Amino acid sequence: MSAKSEAVAKILAKIQPTWQPPTPLEGAPLVENALLCVLVRTLSQAQAEATIKSLKQAAGDWNELRVCQPQELQPLIATKDAARSLRAARDVRECLQEIFQWSHGYDLESLKEDWVAAGKFVTYLSFHGHRISHFLMWLAADKKTLPISAALVRMVDRLGVGERIGSLKKSRAPIENLAGGSKEVGAKEQDFLLRMSEVIDRWCHAQKPLCHQCPLVDDCVFGRKAFKEWKVQQVRMEQYRKKEEQRREILRKKEEEREKKLAEREKKRREAEQAKAERERARMQREEQRRKAIESKEKARVDEIQRRKAAAEAARVEKERQRKAAIEQKRKQAEQRKRDEEARKMAAAKAKAAAQLKQKAAAQKAAEQKRKEAERKAAERKKAAAAKAKKSSKTRRR
Ligand code: SF4
Numbered sequence: 050m051s052a053k054s055e056a057v058a059k060i061l062a063k064i065q066p067t068w069q070p071p072t073p074l075e076g077a078p079l080v081e082n083a084l085l086c087v088l089v090r091t092l093s094q095a096q097a098e099a100t101i102k103s104l105k106q107a108a109g110d111w112n113e114l115r116v117c118q119p120q121e122l123q124p125l126i127a128t129k130d131a132a133r134s135l136r137a138a139r140d141v142r143e144c145l146q147e148i149f150q151w152s153h154g155y156d157l158e159s160l161k162e163d164w165v166a167a168g169k170f171v172t173y174l175s176f177h178g179h180r181i182s183h184f185l186m187w188l189a190a191d192k193k194t195l196p197i198s199a200a201l202v203r204m205v206d207r208l209g210v211g212e213r214i215g216s217l218k219k220s221r222a223p224i225e226n227l228a229g230g231s232k233e234v235g236a237k238e239q240d241f242l243l244r245m246s247e248v249i250d251r252w253c254h255a256q257k258p259l260c261h262q263c264p265l266v267d268d269c270v271f272g273r274k275a276f277k278e279w280k281v282q283q284v285r286m287e288q289y290r291k292k293e294e295q296r297r298e299i300l301r302k303k304e305e306e307r308e309k310k311l312a313e314r315e316k317k318r319r320e321a322e323q324a325k326a327e328r329e330r331a332r333m334q335r336e337e338q339r340r341k342a343i344e345s346k347e348k349a350r351v352d353e354i355q356r357r358k359a360a361a362e363a364a365r366v367e368k369e370r371q372r373k374a375a376i377e378q379k380r381k382q383a384e385q386r387k388r389d390e391e392a393r394k395m396a397a398a399k400a401k402a403a404a405q406l407k408q409k410a411a412a413q414k415a416a417e418q419k420r421k422e423a424e425r426k427a428a429e430r431k432k433a434a435a436a437k438a439k440k441s442s443k444t445r446r447r
Contacts, residue, residue: 056210056268057227057241063264064244067251070184071097079157079185080111080148086181087144091137092128099127100137111155115145147176160189165217168198172255180246187234187242195234196242197221200249207253209270 071089073082081101088097103125108114114122122138123131148155151173160167167189171182179200186196202220210227225231228241252263260266260275267273 053210053227060208060210060265060268061241061244063268064247066180066243066247068180068247070180070239070243073188074098074101078155079160079189080145080155081105082188083148083157083177083181083185084141084144086184087140087177088137091133091140092126096127100125100141103127104141111145112149115142115149117142143176147174157185157189160186164190164194164197168196168201168217171196172199178246178250180243180250183242183246187239192234195221195225195228195238197224200253200255201242201245203255204245204249204253207258207269207271208265 068090071085071094074085084101084104085094085097088100092100104114104122107125108117119135119138119142122141123134126134126137126141128134128137145155148157151170152159160170164186167186171177171179171186174182177185179198183196183198183201186198187194190196197217197220199217201224202217205220205224205227225238229235229237231238234242248263248265252259258272258275260269260272261279263269263272265272266276
């Protein structure tokens, strides 16, 4: 065994694959095998195959499934475990979406036509990863040739186990030598591919390889350098973190100090405001008392004026009443005098009238007596005349 083969064997021994390729669906399109590879992440081989069968029966084409919601695909997943079926449904959508996005369809058979183009194409299939895409390339090549992708070339180059390789075409032979040295892809080559793909997917990313986590860091030329830089970076970051912590601590203390000063200032301001408010309240109270005193004085003055006015008015009214009473008394006295005068006059008139009546009655009585005397005298005369006549008649008759 050459030194290079020993180095590769040592490298491969450090890698533990976490995904095993499924038994491919013979004669099925590559898209179905892609789905199978994705589904076996969650389901068993039999469940994955049953799921693909259900999916094909349920939908007219793959596009219909791509635009479905995962919840719509869930009943087609051949498991009763809700969490696993939802995850598998999401994986189906993601798988179809990624294939559609980069191939504008679902025909992966083009992988068979140009292995160089295929090796570049699979670098876009980030959801599938290189373990699946290398497996699909291997299927596309009828399991006869070792899949060579840009990521695999990059990793081999970083490991430093081969010569510096420029292109995919030129890299094929050196990588085949590393994998086993055989043109045919047997179990050894498949294991090489699986373990290398595991590293590519988990750590050896194109832009930011995670060399500090990679199990091959001690055997990798690029990784050792990157790890050293990473450690330096970590030290710098730690120093920066400490400095940042110190800076933050200083800032925190300053902030605390500032807040304390602000709080004290605020406290003083509040106290001053409180004192001012107290003074203002006392002034207002004094002002209120003074105002009340003035009001009370004014009220007393007004009351006194009103009282005096009322007294003057009462006196005036009394005087007026007395004046009116005197006038009334005078008027009554005048009326009484008048009535007395009239009564006196009336009594005098009555007395005069009575006297006149008395005189008149006396006159009448006298006249009556005179008349009666006259009548008596007339009767006496008549009687005397009758007696005379009678005596004369008697005399004549004799
Ligand atoms: S150590 Fe870094 S560069 Fe080397 S294989 Fe691992 S991830 Fe890739």
